[in-house]
Amino acid sequence: MTDRIATKLAELGLTLPAAAAPVAAYVPAVEVGGLLHISGQLPFAADGALMTGRVGEDRDLDYAKAAAERCALMLVAQMHKALGVLHRVERVVKLGVFVNSAPGFTDQAKVANGASELMVALFGEAGKHARSAVGVAVLPLGAVVEIDAIVEVQG
Numbered sequence: 001m002t003d004r005i006a007t008k009l010a011e012l013g014l015t016l017p018a019a020a021a022p023v024a025a026y027v028p029a030v031e032v033g034g035l036l037h038i039s040g041q042l043p044f045a046a047d048g049a050l051m052t053g054r055v056g057e058d059r060d061l062d063y064a065k066a067a068a069e070r071c072a073l074m075l076v077a078q079m080h081k082a083l084g085v086l087h088r089v090e091r092v093v094k095l096g097v098f099v100n101s102a103p104g105f106t107d108q109a110k111v112a113n114g115a116s117e118l119m120v121a122l123f124g125e126a127g128k129h130a131r132s133a134v135g136v137a138v139l140p141l142g143a144v145v146e147i148d149a150i151v152e153v154q155g
Contacts, residue, residue, distance in 0.1 A: 005076070005086045008122050017044065019081035020074055023140065029082035035093065036082055036153050040146040041074040042139075043067035052142040056105030064099060064144050068114030071097075071147040075115075076122065079151060090152040092119045092129040098146045101135030108133040115147050 009016060020041065022028055029038045043051040043066075051067040053059035072095075080086055097112035099105075112133035119127035139146050 005122055012118075012121060014073060015046070016080065017074060017077050019077040020044065028078050031082060031153060034152060034155060036079065036149075036151040038075055038078045038082075038149040038151065040096075040098070040140075040148040041071045041078065042141065042143040043070035043145050044074065045070060050141055051144050053144045054100045054102050055107075055111060055144060056102030059144050061107055061110060064111040065114035067143075067145040068097060068099075068111050068147065069118050071145055072115035072118040075147060075149045083153060088154045089123065089126065090154055091126045092123060093150040093152050094130040095119070095132075096148045097131065097133040098136050098139060099133065100137075100139045100142075100144050105135060108135050111145060112147075 019028060022039070026039055029036055045051055051070060055061065055064040079089055083089070095112070095115055097108065097115060099108045099111045101108060112131060116129070116131060119129060
């Protein structure tokens with residue numbers, strides 16, 4: 001991990017978790033053509049518990065936004081595991097944010113800000129990215145949020 005990212009994590013009171021193992025038949029990350037494609041990551045709280053529920057039903061916006069931040073933290077852990085070092089990250093290109101949403105919930109973009117804001121806090125200008133944020137009826141293991149990413153990397 002680069003000293004800059006480690007310092008920013010410490011300033012934010014965060015610890016980079018161990019990269020999660022896949023829960024089905026896929027790999028966590030694939031590097032091709034200067035891009036690192038990271039599979040969808042689920043939100044694990046600092047104590048390791050999976051953050052579950054449906055926003056607008058049994059979870060509120062703040063909980064979901066915190067879960068999105070935890071997904072982003074796991075994305076960074078996957079970057080570190082796949083690349084060996086974080087200084088190879090040139091830019092966070094895109095995040096795909098999936099929010100387990102009740103039918104009337106329409107603030108998926110605000111949930112996604114939890115991840116987007118962390119990427120900018122950690123990577124600065126290189127953390128600014130394109131993004132989609134969509135509501136879905138259910139996510140794997142009952143997770144409240146799942147986020148995948150595309151990251152530009154140095155060769």
